[in-house]
Amino acid sequence: MLKAFKKLDVSLATPTRIILGGGAAMIAAYDIPISTLDVDGVPDKYSLPLAEFKDKVRAVGRALDIPQDWLNDYFATFLFVLPSDYETRLVPFYRGKHLNVSALGKEELIIMKCFAGREKDIPHIRALLRKGADVQTVDARLQELLEKKTPGGQKAADLFDDLCAESETPR
Numbered sequence: 001m002l003k004a005f006k007k008l009d010v011s012l013a014t015p016t017r018i019i020l021g022g023g024a025a026m027i028a029a030y031d032i033p034i035s036t037l038d039v040d041g042v043p044d045k046y047s048l049p050l051a052e053f054k055d056k057v058r059a060v061g062r063a064l065d066i067p068q069d070w071l072n073d074y075f076a077t078f079l080f081v082l083p084s085d086y087e088t089r090l091v092p093f094y095r096g097k098h099l100n101v102s103a104l105g106k107e108e109l110i111i112m113k114c115f116a117g118r119e120k121d122i123p124h125i126r127a128l129l130r131k132g133a134d135v136q137t138v139d140a141r142l143q144e145l146l147e148k149k150t151p152g153g154q155k156a157a158d159l160f161d162d163l164c165a166e167s168e169t170p171r
Contacts, residue, residue, distance in 0.1 A: 001024060001027070001028065001039055002094065003064065004039070004060055004061075004064060004066065004070055004071070005018075005094045005096070005099060005101055006094075006096065007060045007063060007064060008056060008057065008060045008071075008099055009094075009096030009097055009098055009099035010096075010097075011056045011059060011060065012048070012056065012097075012098035012099055013098065014047075014048060014098060015047070015098055015100070016043055016047040016048055016053070016098055016099050016100070017043065017044045017046065017047055017099075017100045017101070017102070018041045018042065018043055018044075018047075018071075018099065018100070018101045018102075019041060019042055019043075019044060019090065019102055019103075019104060020039065020040065020041045020093060020101060020102065020103040020104065021040045021041065021042075021075040021078075021103075021104050021108075021109065021112060022036065022040030022075050022109075022112075023035075023036030023040070023124070024036060024038075024039040024040055024041065024103075025040070025091075025103035025104050025109055026103075026109065026124060026127070026128070028091075028093040028101075028103050029091035029093060029103035029104075030091075030103075030106065030127075030128070030131050032124070032127045032128070032131070034124065034127075037067075038067070038069065038070055038071070038072055039070060039071045039072070040072060040073075040074060040075040041071050041072075041073070041101070042073045042075070042076045042079070050073075057069075057070070057071045075112065078112040078115050078116065080150075081111050081112060081115050081141070081145060081150070081156075082104075082108050082111065082112075082141075083107075083108070083111075083137070083140075083141045083144075086104065086105065086108050088105075089104070089105025089106075089107060089108065090102040090103065090104065090105060091103045091104075091105065106128045106131055106132070106133035106134075107133050107134055107137045107138050107141075109124070109128055110125050110128050110129070110133055110138050110160070111138055111141055111142065111156070113125050113128075114138075114142070114156035114157070114159045114160045115152050115153075115155075115156045117152070117155055117156065117159055122159075122163070125159075125160075125163050126163060126167065129163065129164070129167055130167075135164060138160060139160070142156060142157040142160055143157070145157075
């Protein structure tokens, strides 16, 4: 992952920031040993146009002989669940000449994983809780989303409640 980011940095001529989510964020920022085949990351709105960015990502994939979609924005479909202050919890991972990569905070990863609700996300949520995620921040955001009647909000809140109860995490 680091080698690919260094190669991407060299190819950039303008400042670009990538926000990591998913397994890559858990590995990079929280040293949680999980297996992942790709890097979930999105350039922020102040970076390169997405099409130009994706061209550079594919070129890095070709140069390093790794899949051209090694960096993908699949998790962007869940960005709407992030609290407005999520940037205050970003964890720096890589800083190059033009590229700045940060991982989502533990709380944001939990919220997104609760919304995804996949079986494989449950141990990830447990690990993030053990790493000291602020459960009050997670709970407050899930309650906001419930009040807005966000699709999937009830399922996400129920999953979070169950995992907190299971781990006896105070809220």
